Amino acid sequence: QQQVKQSPQSLIVQKGGIPIINCAYENTAFDYFPWYQQFPGKGPALLIAIRPDVSEKKEGRFTISFNKSAKQFSLHIMDSQPGDSATYFCAASIFGSARQLTFGSGTQLTVLP
Amino acid sequence: SQTIHQWPATLVQPVGSPLSLECTVEGTSNPNLYWYRQAAGRGLQLLFYSVGIGQISSEVPQNLSASRPQDRQFILSSKKLLLSDSGFYLCAWSGGWAPDTQYFGPGTRLTVL
Numbered sequence: 001q002q003q004v005k006q007s008p009q010s011l012i013v014q015k016g017g018i019p020i021i022n023c024a025y026e027n028t029a030f031d032y033f034p035w036y037q038q039f040p041g042k043g044p045a046l047l048i049a050i051r052p053d054v055s056e057k058k059e060g061r062f063t064i065s066f067n068k069s070a071k072q073f074s075l076h077i078m079d080s081q082p083g084d085s086a087t088y089f090c091a092a093s094i095f096g097s098a099r100q101l102t103f104g105s106g107t108q109l110t111v112l113p
Numbered sequence: 114s115q116t117i118h119q120w121p122a123t124l125v126q127p128v129g130s131p132l133s134l135e136c137t138v139e140g141t142s143n144p145n146l147y148w149y150r151q152a153a154g155r156g157l158q159l160l161f162y163s164v165g166i167g168q169i170s171s172e173v174p175q176n177l178s179a180s181r182p183q184d185r186q187f188i189l190s191s192k193k194l195l196l197s198d199s200g201f202y203l204c205a206w207s208g209g210w211a212p213d214t215q216y217f218g219p220g221t222r223l224t225v226l
Contacts, residue, residue, distance in 0.1 A: 043203050043218050049213070100162060106155070
């Protein structure tokens with residue numbers, strides 16, 4: 001019940017395309033859903049985050065869509081660029097001590113020039 | 114602004130040798146601190162977290178231990194390394210003005226031979 005399932009495992013798109021990464025969860029106590037971007041050899045960096053009281057959040061070219069009833073959320077990257085090529089992780093946490101994050105398994109995105 | 118440091122950046126150790134990885138955070142007080150391990154091409158596995166000095170919670174039984182001797186210092190240790198301890202070790206912190214969000218350090222690449 002603590003798992004966050006992420007798909008696809010890998011994704012290849014052309015420059016300008018709109019890659020979509022999906023995550024699903026079971027635990028309805030989760031109340032914070034961040035996305036992280038990780039480049040090879042670097043630590044993950046927070047990209048964007050959402051709470052279940054909103055259905056969509058945009059920051060620049062990145063958009064999170066959230067479907068509370070389906071217990072799913074997704075990341076969309078508009079006008080993708082080769083520099084967006086990285087591994088993306090979704091995560092979820094519950095309010096409480098230390099706010100431990102449960103991570104998805106990651107999606108390796110490649111944007112072709 | 115807050116900064117998180119990890120050292121060393123890379124480490125090659127023989128099986129059976131001890132380990133000490135250090136993480137320090139600047140620019141915040143009383144942070145929550147976390148140690149993660151990431152195997153090659155895999156997701157993030159939470160190893161330990163700490164909500165205060167001397168308070169350590171272990172998520173996965175293993176060959177490793179953690180300590181928090183000072184408010185902004187987090188140490189990952191092992192008495193005898195195993196081959197399976199190889200991986201990318203990441204420290205993260207949360208708290209202050211953004212208690213929900215974890216911010217990751219640059220990581221330590223550990224190879225056990």
